[in-house]
Every structure is written in structure tokens, then in C-alpha cells.
Amino acid sequence: MTQATQRDEEPHDIGAAQQGDQQAFARLYQSHSGWIFGLCWRLAGGDRGLAEDWSQEAFIRAWNKLDQFQGDGSFAGWLRRITVNLALSDKRLKRSRVHLESLDASYEEGGYSHELAAPSPPWQGADQDLERAIAQLPERARIVLVLHSIEGYSHEEIAEATQMAVGSSKAQLHRARKLLQDWLNNE
Amino acid sequence: MNDHQALSQRLQQLRGTGSAPDDLWQKIASQIEAPADLPQLPPVQKVAGRSWMQAWPQQLWANAAAVFLLLASTLLVWQLKPVNEGALYQLPSSAELAAQESRTMSIQLETAAIDLNYQAVAHQWRASQVGQQLLNDANAESGELGLELIQARLLQPELALIEQSRVQVRKALEQQPDSALLLRQLANLDQWQSRLLRDLARQTAQA
Incomplete structure (x- = not known):
């Protein structure tokens, strides 16, 4: 599946995932997990374990909050905000x-x-x-x-x-x- | 392009790059799956091929039938309720209580008479056996055993037992004078008593 096709299918997958379709959410993960992990890796200063934890938690939060995504902006932007807020709040807890x-x-x-x-x-x-x-x-x-x-x-x-x-x-x-x-x- | 612009371009090219570990999705999927022990909610019922607007008359009739059955069963229970309560909670009259006690006493007395009858028969049989043995012994001893000894060892205890039984049966007859069983029992005791007395007389004559 090309990136263009994935983008075309994304609104449908978002809607299906909001109805509890895990397969649709898995497709969203496939589209966005790479750059989410890259973002986490950079924010974590190359700490791979921390980047994995943030990436994992970010997608779990996204799954749990999918009903709050109204489609006003892009799904990538919504996912980015979740990830950044997660990483920064974790930083505040871990490091004084x-x-x-x-x-x-x-x-x-x-x-x-x-x-x-x-x-x-x-x-x-x-x-x-x-x-x-x-x-x-x-x-x-x-x-x-x-x-x-x-x-x-x-x-x-x-x-x-x-x-x-x-x-x-x-x-x-x-x-x-x-x-x-x-x-x-x-x- | 100066160094500043080159660095900016290199940084922008990093946007959207990266690759997640292969096992990351398994970790995520294991946490977003529904717990296995939670019961799955049944799917929303849908009338095949028809919308709710098309199906609502059928559902209305079904609901009306259910309500009718509920009302009918309630009325039926309401009608049966007084009868059931009367059968359950009606107290017996004094006459019925007396009759029940009388029947109970009759059964007890008849049971006692049957027991006495059995004991009398058993004693009679044992007395005959012992008496025969005593007679054999007496013959073996060349007639040395006297009549008084025979009476003392054999007949007197049996006669005393029969007399005791006759007294008990007579007391029972005072409570249940119409009891055929008691009357028959008393007659048997009289008959056995007479037989023992005849035997005693015969043995006395033979001695």
C-alpha cells in the first residue's frame, strides 16, 4: 500500500478505530509509528528504552482518547501533541x-x-x-x-x-x- | 546556501523519519485488547433487512402480547390467592382435633395389643418347648419330678404373663371399646389361658 493510498484510507481507519476496530488502529499505527518513534528517540536524547516507552504509551493514549479526535486538524498533528505532552510531562517527573x-x-x-x-x-x-x-x-x-x-x-x-x-x-x-x-x- | 540554511534543511529532512521496533505493536496490542474475562455485550438486535421505522409495528405487537400475558397471569394468581391462603392457614376445629387424637390413641393401643399378642405367642411356644423338655427329663428320672415343680417352672410364669396381658388389653378397651383388634386380642388371651389351664389339669391328671 502506497503512502498516498494510506492517506486516503486514513479517515476511514480513524472512524473504524473510533468504533473499536483494532485492525484499523493497527493500520494507523503502521502509518505513524516510525516517525513517532523517531520523535521520541530525539526527545529522549537517544535513549532507546525511553523512546520505546513513550511511543508505546502514546499509541495507547491515542487509542483510549480516539473518541476525542474530532478531525479538526490532522491525525498526525493530534498524535504529535499527545506524544510531545507525554514526553515532556515524563521528563518533568524524571528529572528535576x-x-x-x-x-x-x-x-x-x-x-x-x-x-x-x-x-x-x-x-x-x-x-x-x-x-x-x-x-x-x-x-x-x-x-x-x-x-x-x-x-x-x-x-x-x-x-x-x-x-x-x-x-x-x-x-x-x-x-x-x-x-x-x-x-x-x-x- | 550558508551553514545556517544548510543546517535548517538537514533538520527539516529529519521530520517524519524513524522506524519503530518490530515488537512495539505487540506490546501496544496486548494493552488495548479487551480483557478476556469480561463478557462480550451482545450485538444490537436488528430486524433483518428492515429499519426500525419499518419494524416497529411488529415490536409493538410483541410488547403488547407480553403485557397481556403478564396481566392475565397476575389476575389468575389474584383469583387463586384466597383459596390457597384458606387451605394453608385454616385451623382445625376442636372436634377434628379430638377425632385425630382418638385415631392416634387407637393406633397406639392396637399396636400395643399386637405386641402383646406376639409376646403371648412367643411365651406359649417357649412354654411348650420347656414343658416338653421338663416332661422328658421327668420321664428320664423315673417320674421323680413332681407336679408342683412342673407348675412352678412352666405354667405359672406363662399364666401370669397372660393375665398381665389381659389386664393391659382391658385397659385399652376402656379407651377404645369398639376396637375389633383389641376384642379379638382379648379373646385370644382368654383362649390361651384356658388352654394352659387344661394342659395343667391334664398334666396333673397324668402325674
């Missing part, structure tokens, strides 16, 4: 603000290097160098970069999702791009 600040401080002091451990994405055909560099970015810089430069979030949306100021989001993005430029140019 103090820990995040300490990571950023270590970066500011120059003691943070992407050469320490560079996980590669577990799928073929990816921009491996860029993926490894993103995975090594400081936490908040990485989240802002992924949401803004890859997923297309605005700074206002990022500020709302991450509970940081819009200026901070812009600053984190600047820092992330600067780091990536330096690392990629040195390789």
Missing part, C-alpha cells in the same frame, strides 16, 4: 529542574562534549551524524531544537508546552544550533 540546570551549567562551562557517548539512531537511512549530535545536546536545547526546527513548533507553542519563557526558547534554540554547527563542522 535542578538537574536540568546543572546540565546546562556544565555546558556553559565547556565541560559538556558530544564525544562522550554518541548513540546512533536504531534505523537505517538516517542522517546519522546529525542525529548523534542532536542526541548529545543539553536537555532543554535539544527539546527546543527538535520541536522548532524538526517538528515545526513555534516558540510560543514551545513555551506553553515546556513552561519556559518565549525568550528562553529562542535562546535555547540559538545555543543548540551553535553547538550543532560547531560539532558538525569539526567532524
Whole structure:
């Protein structure tokens, strides 16, 4: 089945899944699970286990909340919001603000290097160098970069999702791009 | 294209890329499947080939028939209710109670008479056996056993038992004077008593 055909069938599958059709939901999973896992992997900084947990939980939440999807926007956008909110809320639980600040401080002091451990994405055909560099970015810089430069979030949306100021989001993005430029140019 | 634009382009190309682990769907499917122990709700009944608007007259008649049967059964139970209650809760009169007690006493007395009859027969049989044995012994001892001893060992206990039975049967007859069984029992006792007395007299004569 081509991607175009999948897109054509998607409204039907969404409706069927909303009626409890697991086969239809499985087709939706087939269409969206790849990029959802990629998004989770990047937000998790290359932590595959965490990315799997988020991906799994995101689809389970989507299944449980399917009746709330009204079709106002795209199904992919709805699924993306579920995934990002899930990942960010889990981050807030797992890592304290103090820990995040300490990571950023270590970066500011120059003691943070992407050469320490560079996980590669577990799928073929990816921009491996860029993926490894993103995975090594400081936490908040990485989240802002992924949401803004890859997923297309605005700074206002990022500020709302991450509970940081819009200026901070812009600053984190600047820092992330600067780091990536330096690392990629040195390789 | 400067470095900034090149980086932006590379980042945008990452959008939508990735690949989920092969076993991820199995983990998800295992958690979104309905629990096996929950009963499945039956499908909504649908009249084959017809919409609800077309089928509602048939359902109306079915419902009306059900209501009619319910009302009919209720009326039937209502009509039977007084009869059942009277049969269940009506108390017997004093005369009926007396009759029941009389019947019960009669049965008890007849049972006692039958038991006495059995005992009398058993004693008579045993007395005859013992008496015969005593007579044999007496003959073997060359007639040394006297009549008094025979009476003491054999006939007197049997005669006393028969007399005791006759007293009990007479008492029973005072309560149930029309009892044929008691009358017949008393007659038997009299007959046995007479027979024992004749035997005693014969044995006395032979001695």
C-alpha cells in the first residue's frame, strides 16, 4: 500500500478505530509509528528504552482518547501533541529542574562534549551524524531544537508546552544550533 | 546556501523519519485488547433487512402480547390467592382435633395389643418347648419330678404373663371399646389361658 493510498484510507481507519476496530488502529499505527518513534528517540536524547516507552504509551493514549479526535486538524498533528505532552510531562517527573540546570551549567562551562557517548539512531537511512549530535545536546536545547526546527513548533507553542519563557526558547534554540554547527563542522 | 540554511534543511529532512521496533505493536496490542474475562455485550438486535421505522409495528405487537400475558397471569394468581391462603392457614376445629387424637390413641393401643399378642405367642411356644423338655427329663428320672415343680417352672410364669396381658388389653378397651383388634386380642388371651389351664389339669391328671 502506497503512502498516498494510506492517506486516503486514513479517515476511514480513524472512524473504524473510533468504533473499536483494532485492525484499523493497527493500520494507523503502521502509518505513524516510525516517525513517532523517531520523535521520541530525539526527545529522549537517544535513549532507546525511553523512546520505546513513550511511543508505546502514546499509541495507547491515542487509542483510549480516539473518541476525542474530532478531525479538526490532522491525525498526525493530534498524535504529535499527545506524544510531545507525554514526553515532556515524563521528563518533568524524571528529572528535576535542578538537574536540568546543572546540565546546562556544565555546558556553559565547556565541560559538556558530544564525544562522550554518541548513540546512533536504531534505523537505517538516517542522517546519522546529525542525529548523534542532536542526541548529545543539553536537555532543554535539544527539546527546543527538535520541536522548532524538526517538528515545526513555534516558540510560543514551545513555551506553553515546556513552561519556559518565549525568550528562553529562542535562546535555547540559538545555543543548540551553535553547538550543532560547531560539532558538525569539526567532524 | 550558508551553514545556517544548510543546517535548517538537514533538520527539516529529519521530520517524519524513524522506524519503530518490530515488537512495539505487540506490546501496544496486548494493552488495548479487551480483557478476556469480561463478557462480550451482545450485538444490537436488528430486524433483518428492515429499519426500525419499518419494524416497529411488529415490536409493538410483541410488547403488547407480553403485557397481556403478564396481566392475565397476575389476575389468575389474584383469583387463586384466597383459596390457597384458606387451605394453608385454616385451623382445625376442636372436634377434628379430638377425632385425630382418638385415631392416634387407637393406633397406639392396637399396636400395643399386637405386641402383646406376639409376646403371648412367643411365651406359649417357649412354654411348650420347656414343658416338653421338663416332661422328658421327668420321664428320664423315673417320674421323680413332681407336679408342683412342673407348675412352678412352666405354667405359672406363662399364666401370669397372660393375665398381665389381659389386664393391659382391658385397659385399652376402656379407651377404645369398639376396637375389633383389641376384642379379638382379648379373646385370644382368654383362649390361651384356658388352654394352659387344661394342659395343667391334664398334666396333673397324668402325674
